[in-house]
Amino acid sequence: MEHILICYATRYGSTVRIAAIIADELRDAGYQVTLSPVSDVGDPGGYDAVVIGSPLYMGKWLVEAREFVSRFRNALTSRPVAVFSAGFTLRERTKDHLSAVDEALSSSVNLFISPVSTGYFAGSLDPDRMSAADREIVRLSGAMPGDFREPGEIKAWARTLPVLFFG
Numbered sequence: 001m002e003h004i005l006i007c008y009a010t011r012y013g014s015t016v017r018i019a020a021i022i023a024d025e026l027r028d029a030g031y032q033v034t035l036s037p038v039s040d041v042g043d044p045g046g047y048d049a050v051v052i053g054s055p056l057y058m059g060k061w062l063v064e065a066r067e068f069v070s071r072f073r074n075a076l077t078s079r080p081v082a083v084f085s086a087g088f089t090l091r092e093r094t095k096d097h098l099s100a101v102d103e104a105l106s107s108s109v110n111l112f113i114s115p116v117s118t119g120y121f122a123g124s125l126d127p128d129r130m131s132a133a134d135r136e137i138v139r140l141s142g143a144m145p146g147d148f149r150e151p152g153e154i155k156a157w158a159r160t161l162p163v164l165f166f167g
């Protein structure tokens, strides 16, 4: 049975649930799945395929997710990898919002790997859980707080992965 690693970065925890939904869907499809924060992954080279996800902060993936990709680029280029991003801008999947994410990925993550698929998911903004600095940034940006994660969209993306990974 193929073994898939689903790993993620998070600042306030909401990306964990996105990763867990992907993990459940792939488990239901019959794969062995390991779900882990990127910082706990010793070596992605032991898996048959890898999914890596990060929320966007100021237009970028979190540093630990970017460092994971750079550090393990050899293992990650010799097996199929899919990536996903979460953010408040992705509530509206306009061409501008999607291409902003694509640009951020092409100047970081995609310098090292060529994902077989890229997911874009609306995230969750809970000012009560944020640092004062982050709360201020959110306030100034005018972004609306709330949980905009859509399990249906996340599951639908997860279901496209096995054929992209394993043919």
Ligand SMILES: Cc1cc2nc3c(=O)[nH]c(=O)nc-3n(C[C@H](O)[C@H](O)[C@H](O)COP(=O)(O)O)c2cc1C
Pocket (backbone or CB within 6 Å): 009, 010, 011, 012, 013, 014, 015, 016, 055, 056, 057, 058, 059, 060, 086, 087, 088, 089, 090, 122, 123, 124, 125, 126, 130, 133, 134, 135, 137, 138
């Ligand atoms: C300070 C700050 C900056 C953010 N910057 C962006 C951004 O540039 N683009 C975006 O789409 N979302 C942005 N977000 C929204 C987060 O990506 C979103 O809330 C995400 O779901 C948080 O994930 P986490 O709970 O796993 O950390 C920002 C949120 C905060 C608090």
